[in-house]
Amino acid sequence: MKKKWPLWEVFVRSKNGLEHRHFGSLHAADAEMALENARDVYTRRNEGVSIWVVESKHITASNPEHNGELFEPAQDKVYRHPTFYNVPDDVKHM
Amino acid sequence: MKNTDLYNYILGIADNTLILGQRLGELCGHGPSLETDIACTNISLDLFGQTRSYFQYAAKLKGGDSTEDSIAFLRTERQYVNVLLVEQPNKDFAFTIARQFLFDVFHHLFLEQLQQSKDVNLSAIANKAIKEVSYHQRFSSDWVKRLGDGTAESKERMQDAINDLWRYTDELFHTTDSDLVMIKEGIGVDVKKFKDSYYQRVNEILEEAKLEIPESKYFQKGGKKGIHTEHMGYILSDMQYMQRTYPNMTW
Numbered sequence: 001m002k003k004k005w006p007l008w009e010v011f012v013r014s015k016n017g018l019e020h021r022h023f024g025s026l027h028a029a030d031a032e033m034a035l036e037n038a039r040d041v042y043t044r045r046n047e048g049v050s051i052w053v054v055e056s057k058h059i060t061a062s063n064p065e066h067n068g069e070l071f072e073p074a075q076d077k078v079y080r081h082p083t084f085y086n087v088p089d090d091v092k093h094m
Numbered sequence: 095m096k097n098t099d100l101y102n103y104i105l106g107i108a109d110n111t112l113i114l115g116q117r118l119g120e121l122c123g124h125g126p127s128l129e130t131d132i133a134c135t136n137i138s139l140d141l142f143g144q145t146r147s148y149f150q151y152a153a154k155l156k157g158g159d160s161t162e163d164s165i166a167f168l169r170t171e172r173q174y175v176n177v178l179l180v181e182q183p184n185k186d187f188a189f190t191i192a193r194q195f196l197f198d199v200f201h202h203l204f205l206e207q208l209q210q211s212k213d214v215n216l217s218a219i220a221n222k223a224i225k226e227v228s229y230h231q232r233f234s235s236d237w238v239k240r241l242g243d244g245t246a247e248s249k250e251r252m253q254d255a256i257n258d259l260w261r262y263t264d265e266l267f268h269t270t271d272s273d274l275v276m277i278k279e280g281i282g283v284d285v286k287k288f289k290d291s292y293y294q295r296v297n298e299i300l301e302e303a304k305l306e307i308p309e310s311k312y313f314q315k316g317g318k319k320g321i322h323t324e325h326m327g328y329i330l331s332d333m334q335y336m337q338r339t340y341p342n343m344t345w
Contacts, residue, residue: 037133
């Protein structure tokens with residue numbers, strides 16, 4: 001049975017105001033079942049206030065073999081981080 | 095004991111949730127898939143939670159050295175007053191779902207009424223439990239539709255299960271002497287009042303599931319009087335084993 005069910009990725013918003021975060025994946029026959037399964041598998045300890053599910057095949061992932069060209073050029077460009085400013089003491093939450 | 099009728103009435107509710115919870119708990123680690131396994135055991139834990147609230151209240155009424163555990167684990171078979179439906183075995187997943195569905199629809203209608211009880215403890219428990227049971231009903235109804243309107247095999251199994259368990263539905267609407275006293279006092283729920291709504295709701299889902307509504311007019315009864323099917327002894331020996339072997343054992 002389960003072998004024929006497609007894989008779904010589960011995203012859960014743990015509190016209002018926070019973004020949905022990837023929690024894991026599960027098998028389900030369709031979106032409705034995926035939501036119910038996600039509710040039971042991932043939110044039974046009161047982890048969430050909202051669930052998104054998306055069939056895994058709809059996610060386009062970057063190829064790990066391309067990590068060099070995709071990500072390494074950013075490693076030596078510290079000036080892209082706003083770290084050269086002195087933040088006044090009175091400014092909180094920066 | 096002053097409140098014998100109330101005590102009996104509470105057991106009549108809580109033995110259903112206890113035995114159904116025990117049945118669902120059997121699926122722990124055996125569910126047809128990881129997802130349904132967790133769903134069934136979740137429902138089981140909801141039911142045990144409700145059972146504890148009822149038994150804690152019952153133990154207080156009974157007094158002495160009565161506790162929620164002694165009520166749950168130390169009675170004999172004839173002293174359990176759950177309906178026969180909830181003790182039926184997990185023959186296959188369709189039976190698990192059919193049993194759950196036929197009980198959930200009743201349970202939800204029942205709790206809706208119990209919320210209006212004059213007894214504040216019972217109405218508070220009903221208030222909390224009804225949210226859980228709304229989900230149980232959604233889960234089991236969805237699965238009835240999926241299996242009924244699924245493959246040829248799933249349809250056949252679902253229909254078999256509904257046909258087989260149908261005979262236990264009428265007992266949900268039987269009333270004991272204690273039930274009648276409690277109804278009269280505005281504490282208990284008059285289950286007969288929503289019997290039509292029950293069958294209407296069940297039939298709607300069965301039709302949506304493209305299943306046939308059983309026509310059988312022969313119904314089983316006995317559980318509410320402590321006369322159980324042959325399955326009950328096995329459930330109790332499993333459930334009571336620890337307390338019987340190691341009396342007063344705690345975690």
